[in-house]
Amino acid sequence: MSAAGEILGVQELEGNDFPALRTVDSSSFLVRSARGRGYGKQMRAAVLALAFGPLHAQAAITSAWHDNHASLGVSRALGYRPNGESLHARADGADVMVHMRLQRADWLASGAGDHVQISGFEACRPLFGLPPTSFRDHPR
Numbered sequence: 001m002s003a004a005g006e007i008l009g010v011q012e013l014e015g016n017d018f019p020a021l022r023t024v025d026s027s028s029f030l031v032r033s034a035r036g037r038g039y040g041k042q043m044r045a046a047v048l049a050l051a052f053g054p055l056h057a058q059a060a061i062t063s064a065w066h067d068n069h070a071s072l073g074v075s076r077a078l079g080y081r082p083n084g085e086s087l088h089a090r091a092d093g094a095d096v097m098v099h100m101r102l103q104r105a106d107w108l109a110s111g112a113g114d115h116v117q118i119s120g121f122e123a124c125r126p127l128f129g130l131p132p133t134s135f136r137d138h139p140r
């Protein structure tokens, strides 16, 4: 993530066994001075547009500690719904991790990705474990 040429953070997207599960997970980090200014929502929307767009994901999941209001705020703002809680080890013992899930239909209905532009995707298809553009599109 960068703004005006300054690197502000990183937005990750991953999908274990993606061709079968069509589900992506994400994690985000912004430098302290960049938080609370809408960048978190922007960068999550960017990778969700990639996931639900050319990657044809069916769902996105995410998890955050119950008291990480900024992370949960990004998820709620983008239409994720509650998907359970679990106990995880933390420095001072066990604490509650909140899980959230965004369904493809909810993402599309929200229009949150309508303003995101994706370029250069086709050349990257093999890097995502996808077959190259279909034979029909590349006649010999």
Ligand SMILES: CC(C)(COP(=O)(O)OP(=O)(O)OC[C@H]1O[C@@H](n2cnc3c(N)ncnc32)[C@H](O)[C@@H]1OP(=O)(O)O)[C@@H](O)C(=O)NCCC(=O)NCCS
Pocket: 009, 027, 028, 029, 030, 031, 034, 035, 036, 037, 038, 039, 040, 041, 042, 063, 064, 065, 068, 069, 070, 071, 072, 073, 074, 077
């Ligand atoms: C989590 C993180 C990426 C969120 O990005 P951000 O730029 O701070 O969040 P945004 O400004 O985009 O806010 C998105 C939404 O969350 C809400 N929100 C943000 N910070 C909040 C806070 N401290 N308390 C309550 N709501 C908050 C905003 O109001 C907004 O909702 P809205 O659009 O409905 O108004 C960022 O805060 C960060 O890097 N934190 C440290 C690392 C981290 O915790 N990563 C996630 C690990 S699971």
